[in-house]
Amino acid sequence: MAKSLLFFCALGLASAKSKPHILFLLADDLGWANIGYHRTGAQTEDEKQGALEVQTPVIDQLVAEGVALDRHYAYRICGPARSALLSGRQAPHVLVKNVAVTAQNRADPVSGYAGIPRNMTGMGVKVKEGGYRTHYTGKWDAGMATPEHTPFGRGFETSFLYFQHANDYWNKKTGIQATGEITPCLNAFHDLMIENATYRGPYKGADLTDACKHSYEPTPSCYEEKMFEDHSLEIIKNHNASDVEHPLFLFHAFHLLHTPLQVPRYYYDQIEKDVISKGGKSFDSENRRLLMAMTKYMDDTIGNLTKALKAKGMWDNTLVVFTTDNGGPIYVPGSANNYPLRGGKYSDFDGGVRTATFISGGYVPAERRGKVHEGIVSVSDWYTIFSELAGVDPTDTQAEKANVWLKEKGLSQLAPVDGKKGQLEAIFSGSPGPRATEPLFLSGNALLDFPYKLVTGKQVYMVHTGPVFPNCSTISSVKAGKGPDFIDFAVLEKKIDLGDSHYWRGDCGEGCLFNVQEDPSESIDLSKKPEHADRLQKMIATLAEYNKTLFLPERGETHIQACYSAMLNGHGTFGPFVSIEGYYSDQPRMFEDLSSHEKLQMAIMGAVSLGPVKKVIQEVAPKIILKQLEKKGDVCCTEESCKIVEEVLGELDDLELVRNISQLARPQASVYV
Ligand SMILES: *[C@@H]1O[C@H](CO)[C@@H](O)[C@H](O)[C@H]1NC(C)=O
Ligand SMILES: *[C@@H]1O[C@H](CO)[C@@H](O)[C@H](O)[C@H]1NC(C)=O
Ligand SMILES: *[C@@H]1O[C@H](CO)[C@@H](O)[C@H](O)[C@H]1NC(C)=O
Numbered sequence: 189m190a191k192s193l194l195f196f197c198a199l200g201l202a203s204a205k206s207k208p209h210i211l212f213l214l215a216d217d218l219g220w221a222n223i224g225y226h227r228t229g230a231q232t233e234d235e236k237q238g239a240l241e242v243q244t245p246v247i248d249q250l251v252a253e254g255v256a257l258d259r260h261y262a263y264r265i266c267g268p269a270r271s272a273l274l275s276g277r278q279a280p281h282v283l284v285k286n287v288a289v290t291a292q293n294r295a296d297p298v299s300g301y302a303g304i305p306r307n308m309t310g311m312g313v314k315v316k317e318g319g320y321r322t323h324y325t326g327k328w329d330a331g332m333a334t335p336e337h338t339p340f341g342r343g344f345e346t347s348f349l350y351f352q353h354a355n356d357y358w359n360k361k362t363g364i365q366a367t368g369e370i371t372p373c374l375n376a377f378h379d380l381m382i383e384n385a386t387y388r389g390p391y392k393g394a395d396l397t398d399a400c401k402h403s404y405e406p407t408p409s410c411y412e413e414k415m416f417e418d419h420s421l422e423i424i425k426n427h428n429a430s431d432v433e434h435p436l437f438l439f440h441a442f443h444l445l446h447t448p449l450q451v452p453r454y455y456y457d458q459i460e461k462d463v464i465s466k467g468g469k470s471f472d473s474e475n476r477r478l479l480m481a482m483t484k485y486m487d488d489t490i491g492n493l494t495k496a497l498k499a500k501g502m503w504d505n506t507l508v509v510f511t512t513d514n515g516g517p518i519y520v521p522g523s524a525n526n527y528p529l530r531g532g533k534y535s536d537f538d539g540g541v542r543t544a545t546f547i548s549g550g551y552v553p554a555e556r557r558g559k560v561h562e563g564i565v566s567v568s569d570w571y572t573i574f575s576e577l578a579g580v581d582p583t584d585t586q587a588e589k590a591n592v593w594l595k596e597k598g599l600s601q602l603a604p605v606d607g608k609k610g611q612l613e614a615i616f617s618g619s620p621g622p623r624a625t626e627p628l629f630l631s632g633n634a635l636l637d638f639p640y641k642l643v644t645g646k647q648v649y650m651v652h653t654g655p656v657f658p659n660c661s662t663i664s665s666v667k668a669g670k671g672p673d674f675i676d677f678a679v680l681e682k683k684i685d686l687g688d689s690h691y692w693r694g695d696c697g698e699g700c701l702f703n704v705q706e707d708p709s710e711s712i713d714l715s716k717k718p719e720h721a722d723r724l725q726k727m728i729a730t731l732a733e734y735n736k737t738l739f740l741p742e743r744g745e746t747h748i749q750a751c752y753s754a755m756l757n758g759h760g761t762f763g764p765f766v767s768i769e770g771y772y773s774d775q776p777r778m779f780e781d782l783s784s785h786e787k788l789q790m791a792i793m794g795a796v797s798l799g800p801v802k803k804v805i806q807e808v809a810p811k812i813i814l815k816q817l818e819k820k821g822d823v824c825c826t827e828e829s830c831k832i833v834e835e836v837l838g839e840l841d842d843l844e845l846v847r848n849i850s851q852l853a854r855p856q857a858s859v860y861v
């Protein structure tokens with residue numbers, strides 16, 4: 189407490205102010221150009237059209253009353269960025285690639301799973317220690333294997349969440365359209381859970397079906413974002429605002445705008461009408477229209493959440509943080525746009541890692557409202573910022589303790605917290621802040637030494653998108669086999685690579701060098717310029733040095749036990765599968781309790797987990813699936829306005845397809861169904 193008072197006094201803020209409520213809004217896959225306040229100053233017709241399509245009035249108003257953090261850097265993909273955010277480590281120090289939530293390496297009980305290593309301390313633990321009431325809503329994607337990996341284990345008193353990169357917005361299952369792969373659990377399960385003091389297990393409400401999918405209501409009750417919004421509104425409503433010792437910490441992690449591109453029809457219709465009524469043209473890409481409708485939906489939700497805080501009289505003492513895990517995915521079907529930045533999700537160019545971020549709310553000092561903060565902020569800093577606001581020490585002593593044991597066993601040790609102290613102070617005072625003087629380790633392939641940035645090696649989506657993207661030319665490029673296609677498609681954890689042209693992949697070799705201040709779109713590679721030769725070599729050497737600290741423990745692959753656990757312990761829903769004694773509130777099911785459909789699913793899962801069968805499926809399935817995926821690409825609609833096409837892939841997670849694919853492997857397997 190004394191420490192936090194000292195901090196506030198140092199800030200020159202009203203020291204009488206109590207700890208602020210914190211509303212953390214995390215968008216998923218939001219593109220730099222897919223938000224209104226990045227679309228101001230449109231000059232050309234195309235830029236004007238692009239600006240009209242992005243309808244985010246609530247966000248734009250919050251930015252006008254808050255501070256835009258113009259140099260906020262995260263990581264090129266979601267799982268690592270989220271793990272960084274929630275653990276206070278830069279992604280290279282906590283997780284560098286997406287790992288299946290069902291993975292396990294039994295030789296490393298600390299880090300041998302997806303997400304944040306089991307024995308690191310999570311953000312929720314820290315703020316709770318400082319008196320906050322902590323709640324989590326939405327996408328997690330920071331690990332699931334043990335109860336310690338879940339939001340509950342990371343210090344959130346209550347949570348309503350899904351664990352994977354995505355589920356279906358309507359039925360909350362993990363079909364191929366949602367996950368972009370055929371998983372060893374055969375895309376069979378739901379992914380939606382509740383955790384609190386009295387119940388931990390699958391969500392059991394009525395809205396676990398896609399019954400409302402065709403509804404014309406603006407916010408039908410089974411749309412996942414509606415469920416998340418309702419949940420967060422309940423939390424705000426039930427918060428005891430007069431208990432100043434226990435302010436609210438609400439982490440609302442949208443599924444929006446991640447694929448699958450699904451939105452209530454009302455919004456899909458409305459966005460077209462809005463654009464036309466404002467003098468714009470019809471959407472020519474169905475996916476772009478879907479994404480813009482989803483963006484509007486997110487904006488409306490934020491409006492409702494902030495309204496609820498105002499209604500409770502909490503707003504004047506609330507700090508709102510808005511950010512996204514990574515930049516927009518510019519492949520089909522991701523369909524985001526990072527104009528004028530280069531690249532997108534999966535690449536180290538700014539389109540992938542420089543993330544739209546701002547703070548707002550009554551807690552922002554009046555003299556800073558409407559300003560832009562230029563200092564570098566890392567996604568890993570929020571952990572420390574909130575620890576400071578809560579008046580607790582951000583040091584992770586639990587990780588330090590685990591390191592003693594890890595060292596003894598010769599396993600990868602856990603990094604200390606990277607988040608910088610004094611960031612909020614810098615943001616509030618308009619000074620460059622603690623990252624002005626040292627390079628930022630963006631990934632094993634990129635380093636920011638502002639204003640210079642080094643990007644090395646092969647990079648996907650190494651392009652500039654225009655102001656109106658994706659468009660009909662993008663769609664014909666995909667149809668002609670020239671990309672941009674999704675890079676992470678996998679069958680039973682084996683990635684498919686169709687070749688460079690499909691992913692707009694280029695090569696920076698030893699290093700491309702940019703001045704991102706003068707050249708924010710990273711168009712001018714300075715690496716061959718003699719006057720930058722020394723800088724280039726120095727930055728390569730620094731990256732090599734930082735590379736020695738890359739955290740690369742063996743995470744393992746899906747253990748079939750994780751699938752069986754979802755079937756039995758989770759009653760058909762994903763959840764922890766290791767050390768779960770006392771975790772699930774309900775009794776597990778027995779094999780006899782399963783329907784015949786589920787028994788068959790379980791048998792096929794077992795069969796495809798066997799080496800030879802798996803291999804055959806990995807070989808034959810892509811050909812079948814990629815053909816089907818092509819059918820559900822994007823639609824160019826120049827003549828007539830876009831209609832939502834039937835979701836060809838809607839049934840792909842169904843047993844039938846898996847059975848078909850398994851048939852192909854039959855000669856290889858002796859155990860078969
Ligand atoms: C915990 O979740 C269950 C299921 O949603 C709910 O019935 C119960 O009220 C919740 N309890 C608390 C303390 O939030
Ligand atoms: C709310 O907090 C205040 C202050 O701590 C306390 O006096 C009051 O009993 C609390 N109300 C409820 C409903 O718990
Ligand atoms: C926002 O609040 C309004 C008014 O209560 C409600 O009708 C709507 O469903 C809510 N959600 C969204 C996304 O608009």
Ligand SMILES: *[C@@H]1O[C@H](CO)[C@@H](O)[C@H](O)[C@H]1NC(C)=O
Pocket residue numbers: 298306307336589590591593594
């Ligand atoms: C890691 O955390 C688990 C669960 O709290 C604990 O049982 C185990 O002893 C810890 N391991 C180390 C090495 O600290």
Ligand SMILES: *[C@@H]1O[C@H](CO)[C@@H](O)[C@H](O)[C@H]1NC(C)=O
Pocket residue numbers: 234652653654655656657658659660661662663665
């Ligand atoms: C349309 O997309 C292509 C890439 O597919 C891009 O080069 C072009 O700039 C886009 N057009 C506009 C107007 O943004």
Ligand SMILES: *[C@@H]1O[C@H](CO)[C@@H](O)[C@H](O)[C@H]1NC(C)=O
Pocket residue numbers: 632633644645728729731732733735
């Ligand atoms: C750093 O490590 C990455 C990932 O292992 C590698 O691709 C890259 O070449 C390394 N860079 C340097 C400068 O050593």
Ligand SMILES: *[C@@H]1O[C@H](CO)[C@@H](O)[C@H](O)[C@H]1NC(C)=O
Pocket residue numbers: 844845848
């Ligand atoms: C499975 O195979 C049958 C027979 O070849 C075919 O009619 C059916 O369409 C296939 N189903 C899927 C989902 O591919």
